Amino acid sequence: DQQVKQNSPSLSVQEGRISILNCDYTNSMFDYFLWYKKYPAEGPTFLISISSIKDKNEDGRFTVFLNKSAKHLSLHIVPSQPGDSAVYFCAASGDTGGFKTIFGAGTRLFVKA
Amino acid sequence: DVKVTQSSRYLVKRTGEKVFLECVQDMDHENMFWYRQDPGLGLRLIYFSYDVKMKEKGDIPEGYSVSREKKERFSLILESASTNQTSMYLCASSFQRTLLRTQYFGPGTRLLVL
Numbered sequence: 207d208q209q210v211k212q213n214s215p216s217l218s219v220q221e222g223r224i225s226i227l228n229c230d231y232t233n234s235m236f237d238y239f240l241w242y243k244k245y246p247a248e249g250p251t252f253l254i255s256i257s258s259i260k261d262k263n264e265d266g267r268f269t270v271f272l273n274k275s276a277k278h279l280s281l282h283i284v285p286s287q288p289g290d291s292a293v294y295f296c297a298a299s300g301d302t303g304g305f306k307t308i309f310g311a312g313t314r315l316f317v318k319a
Numbered sequence: 320d321v322k323v324t325q326s327s328r329y330l331v332k333r334t335g336e337k338v339f340l341e342c343v344q345d346m347d348h349e350n351m352f353w354y355r356q357d358p359g360l361g362l363r364l365i366y367f368s369y370d371v372k373m374k375e376k377g378d379i380p381e382g383y384s385v386s387r388e389k390k391e392r393f394s395l396i397l398e399s400a401s402t403n404q405t406s407m408y409l410c411a412s413s414f415q416r417t418l419l420r421t422q423y424f425g426p427g428t429r430l431l432v433l
Contacts, residue, residue: 210361242424247426248427249409249424251424252421252422252423306367307364312361
């Protein structure tokens with residue numbers, strides 16, 4: 207039972223354009239959402255997060271949008287750069303029993319120069 | 320800067336061997352976690368710990384055990400390694416306070432069981 211789903215295994219975008227990575231969740235108890243970025247041979251690093259009391263959070267080129275009614279969040283990267291090429295994991299946590307964090311399967315982003 | 324280190328980057332073991340993976344964090348975090356990452360499956364939680372001597376099963380604990388004797392150190396043990404335990408193993412840590420849920424990850428250990 208996948209509580210956090212990233213349905214696109216990969217995404218290819220031209221440098222300078224917008225990258226949109228999507229994530230869906232099923233558990234309405236989730237109240238905090240995070241995006242992590244992972245380069246090959248490295249551990250994931252925290253990128254941006256959003257609390258369920260907000261619908262948008264922005265940090266430089268990265269913006270996360272949350273649509274609670276649709277149980278959907280998205281990460282926008284504008285403008286995309288070749289260095290953004292990595293695997294992006296969506297994650298969710300909440301009072302589901304210990305505040306564990308549940309991760310999606312990841313989306314591999316390719317930004318072409 | 321938060322630092323989470325893992326004892327090995329690459330490890331090759333034989334079926335049936337006992338394997339120890341060690342993780343150390345230097346930020347005085349209460350929580351520590353062990354995940355495995357497999358293609359198409361994302362990060363799956365094996366075990367986690369909220370405090371010294373405490374451990375909780377994650378989603379896939381079978382075939383694994385853990386030890387947390389000191390706050391900064393969390394060890395993952397494969398009692399008898401099997402080929403289906405070939406994977407990337409990631410350790411993470413975080414503060415216990417519920418509002419601070421960002422986890423900090425180590426570089427990972429890629430384990431190959433032959």
